[in-house]
Amino acid sequence: MIRQEAWPEGTPAWIDLMIPDRLVAQAFYGPLLGWDFAVGGPETGYYTMALKHGQPVAGLGEPMGNEAAPASAWTTYLAVDDIEATVELARAAGGTVLLEPMAAMEFGRMAVLTDPTGAVVGLWQAGTHTGANLVNEPGTMIWSEALSDDLAAARAFYGAVFGYEVADMSGPGFEYASVSLPGTTPDEAVGGLGGVGTQPEGTPPHWQTYFAVADTDAATALVLELGGHVLDGPSDTPYGRVARVSGPAGEQFSLMSTTEPESADGPV
Template identity: 40%
Template sequence: MAVHPEGTPCWTDAMFPDLEGAKRFYGELLGWTFDEGSEEFGYYTQAYSDGKAAAAVSPQMPGMEGTPAAWNLYFATPDADATAAKIRKNGGTLSMEPMQVGEFGTMVTARDPSGTYFSAWQSGSHEGFEKTGEPGSYAWAEVTTRDADKADDFFPAVFPFEVQKMTDDQVDFAVWNIGGRPVAGRLKMTSDFPPEVPPYVNVYFAVQDCDDAVATVNRLGGKLHFGPMDSPFGRIAAVSDQQGAAFSVIDLQTTVGDMPQFT
């Protein structure tokens, strides 16, 4: 499998107060199976969709008790140290200096100037997603922030993004492309977002049927925050799991309307 181009979302994971509860939730919602995880790596537990690496879940590290559960997105980098330097140079804050994770690779965790946490991953033996864009796997991600200008200045300076902005007076949205291919987006939060919601990366997981997925989320103790809504990209709903980690589900096959214009 080829290494992901620099700036491409290549992995996602989340830490939970209740690891077994997370496995039950996502196992039923997305059909994931899980490895056992090892004590050496803090019981970091890889999730699989149809036997292919799709994401990971882990227990919260000591001292993180009370920290809200949240999905974290990794952008691919060929050089974690160089990416860390760009993060600092452009006003970001390193939450974790470049750290080698066994033979698997090297990670950096940071926060952009608008307050959004994210990570970068220099792959070793673990190159990231083995399945995307199909039910049960990662489909898309958006940096969702109130300070769009800071995010717009920062991310294309750290990663080789070609930026296109949507021509819509109602929605402030940008798409980040690599080699002409859209890889992620940036959405400006509006007053529709409760003021206590911090900036975050909204990770989208593909599902077979959005409405069925929402019903499953509710049945398992999660919450629906927005939708389901038809769009030219698919039928979408914003939800959170029973431990409060926010994400979205999308049925990529059910598309309605014309694609928006970008400049």
């Protein structure tokens, strides 16, 4: 279903990728996820919206001016109602602000911080751009999770900032919890927090984006054809068949199968 309202506070609302060459990224993600692209003007640094059925689902950007290029990675932006207040909550809870709240023209207000484990996460207060208009279907974001080696610290931080309801899902050799918005149930989880055993040893803390695909094996094979790499899988999980892969600049993300049909063109 196409959504055009602002996402509830604490929901992963948007994702974008800073990459040295957006045209290379378009050549990779377009065929892989069925995206079209709308390129912004020079005042936006040619920030590019990835579109599915004409609806924004992700962003692609390049460093502007003389900015040093950061390591290429997908950034998850959590929806907030008052970005200044949320940034202060994050500071008080042990987060580090990398980018103070700033206006993104009329589109909204953004900030970027690291949680106490070191994972980078963005905040988005909607203006004319509310975030992803399509999720949970092929070619769109289906899941987001913060991964580190300190689940307790992550739970404490995100609980303090967003008031998440946490459901422990840990098992032998790994620690994991789903998070839901206040007043909702684990069945309505908006994301996850992973600790020990969820990633290969030495993986830095980060937020991981999962994209839905109709066929994980076919999509994984296409990643290789398009010049990406397969890091793990495909393998079956209780929630779908999953593969962890990387794109043309080394950015990591995951693919997850879904039986959800694609939306028809236009709002439903």
